[in-house]
Amino acid sequence: MPAGARLTPAVQDEPLHPRVAREAAQWLMRMHPAAEPSDSERRACLAWRASHIQHEVAWQRAQQFNDKFTVMPPELGKAALGRAPARQRRQAVKKMALLLVAAPAGVLAYQQLPVAAWQAANRTATGERRSVRLADGSRVQMNTGTAFDVAFDGARRLLVLHEGEVLIETAADTQARPRPFGVQTADGFMRALGTRFCVRCDAAWSDVAVFDGAVEVTARAAAGKRIVAAGGQLRVSGAGLGATETLAAHRADWVDGILHADDQTLAAFSAELARHRRGWIRCDPAVANLRISGSFQLDDTDQVLRALAATLPVAIRFHTRYLATIVPA
Amino acid sequence: MRVASPTDPITALYSEHNGWLQGWLRKKLGCAHNAADLAHDTFIRIVAACNGPHHPVAQLREPRAYLTTVATRVLCNHYRRQSLEQAYAEALRQMPETLAPAPEHRLIILETLNEIDALLDALPPKARAVFLAAQLDGLTYSEIALQLGIAPRSVRRYMALAYERCLLGHA
Numbered sequence: 001m002p003a004g005a006r007l008t009p010a011v012q013d014e015p016l017h018p019r020v021a022r023e024a025a026q027w028l029m030r031m032h033p034a035a036e037p038s039d040s041e042r043r044a045c046l047a048w049r050a051s052h053i054q055h056e057v058a059w060q061r062a063q064q065f066n067d068k069f070t071v072m073p074p075e076l077g078k079a080a081l082g083r084a085p086a087r088q089r090r091q092a093v094k095k096m097a098l099l100l101v102a103a104p105a106g107v108l109a110y111q112q113l114p115v116a117a118w119q120a121a122n123r124t125a126t127g128e129r130r131s132v133r134l135a136d137g138s139r140v141q142m143n144t145g146t147a148f149d150v151a152f153d154g155a156r157r158l159l160v161l162h163e164g165e166v167l168i169e170t171a172a173d174t175q176a177r178p179r180p181f182g183v184q185t186a187d188g189f190m191r192a193l194g195t196r197f198c199v200r201c202d203a204a205w206s207d208v209a210v211f212d213g214a215v216e217v218t219a220r221a222a223a224g225k226r227i228v229a230a231g232g233q234l235r236v237s238g239a240g241l242g243a244t245e246t247l248a249a250h251r252a253d254w255v256d257g258i259l260h261a262d263d264q265t266l267a268a269f270s271a272e273l274a275r276h277r278r279g280w281i282r283c284d285p286a287v288a289n290l291r292i293s294g295s296f297q298l299d300d301t302d303q304v305l306r307a308l309a310a311t312l313p314v315a316i317r318f319h320t321r322y323l324a325t326i327v328p329a
Numbered sequence: 330m331r332v333a334s335p336t337d338p339i340t341a342l343y344s345e346h347n348g349w350l351q352g353w354l355r356k357k358l359g360c361a362h363n364a365a366d367l368a369h370d371t372f373i374r375i376v377a378a379c380n381g382p383h384h385p386v387a388q389l390r391e392p393r394a395y396l397t398t399v400a401t402r403v404l405c406n407h408y409r410r411q412s413l414e415q416a417y418a419e420a421l422r423q424m425p426e427t428l429a430p431a432p433e434h435r436l437i438i439l440e441t442l443n444e445i446d447a448l449l450d451a452l453p454p455k456a457r458a459v460f461l462a463a464q465l466d467g468l469t470y471s472e473i474a475l476q477l478g479i480a481p482r483s484v485r486r487y488m489a490l491a492y493e494r495c496l497l498g499h500a
Contacts, residue, residue: 016497021493021496021497024492024493029485032470035470035485062492065445065495068441071438072442073430076424076430076438078465078466080420081445081449081465082461083415
């Protein structure tokens with residue numbers, strides 16, 4: 001059974017379900033060297049990890065956390081982490097407890113911060129792009145604002161994409177029984193069939209674009225799966241699978257730090273540019289429908305904005321270091 | 330600054346309340362420079378929260394209460410980091426030269442400590458002590474129970490609690 005089929009009914013929007021975290025915490029406590037676990041306990045733990053992909057995700061994440069303790073001299077860690085809390089801080093925390101009662105609207109909004117994504121093992125900041133190689137030799141190029149976790153075990157290779165965009169070149173598995181390679185997003189599961197493909201995870205949908213080989217896409221919300229061949233792309237959302245379309249030209253130009261526009265509206269272009277820029281870009285409705293074409297260097301988004309002002313009847317206003325608006329010239 | 334359009338709630342929030350927020354933070358901190366930085370962090374957090382179809386800011390009835398909530402979180406984080414840095418610097422000073430980490434590793438260790446510290450934040454003091462003893466002293470659970478004068482069952486419960494918090498974050 002592919003990993004995605006197992007995941008579909010159980011996985012919530014949050015990558016780690018609180019119940020899974022609680023269960024995992026029990027196992028981590030029992031498997032800690034300080035607990036001196038027995039062989040039968042170890043076997044039971046392995047069985048638990050293998051029984052659901054989320055178990056393995058939780059396990060791996062905790063191991064990465066454990067590893068952090070190994071980079072420092074223990075006495076230094078004890079002194080810094082075991083310090084007595086400062087007075088100012090205790091007061092601030094107390095004050096916060098009051099606010100949590102007083103401002104339910106604020107609390108609600110605060111809880112929607114993408115905490116899970118912040119804790120993901122592989123992450124790029126806004127404006128950052130990076131390439132990483134996975135344990136099996138597969139290469140993952142990460143676009144701006146991307147976060148993913150990796151869960152490999154004896155039966156499968158899984159990449160859990162929390163947000164952002166990745167271009168994956170899968171490597172042939174070196175194990176005797178090659179394990180399938182898959183990507184899980186909030187919207188669906190993409191199973192690689194020997195390939196180079198791109199997955200982008202937005203708040204409301206996930207896009208798959210296939211350059212080589214093919215990818216089998218399964219929607220989480222609705223029934224049905226489809227194979228997308230090289231040269232195709234597809235969107236999957238809460239409504240299920242969209243139509244398979246022809247792969248857009250320049251779809252993976254971001255890998256080389258280039259943003260390409262082909263007769264795009266200024267509103268769409270600025271939204272795309274904003275992904276690569278700290279803060280945000282507002283596009284005045286009066287100029288939102290202007291059209292733009294060209295290739296732009298992503299490394300200097302200020303420069304791109306200035307280029308807009310030079311070629312279109314618009315002006316750019318920088319209000320602070322992180323708020324820019326595009327207005328009629 | 331340009332008058333914000335009603336369709337852009339964050340711009341509105343920013344332009345109407347940024348000055349007030351900086352003032353509020355300045356009063357807490359007694360420092361205008363830090364206040365500007367923390368106000369900046371506060372808006373960054375809000376922008377991050379609003380990069381989606383659910384636009385919580387649009388429905389805010391009391392924007393200043395919301396700003397204060399997020400800013401207080403930022404402020405707590407600031408104090409936490411500050412006290413961590415002080416304790417770290419002090420511990421480095423007291424370490425024998427030969428055992429202290431190389432200068433090029435000190436910042437990496439501090440960043441790692443900060444990540445751990447943020448995750449362990451809000452953990453009860455006893456649970457924190459148990460977890461640090463297991464992770465850094467290499468003691469067994471029964472030794473930790475003896476050392477801290479608590480029941481072995483409590484040691485196991487605190488360990489599990491610490492791991493659970495780490496897995497869920499501290500939101």
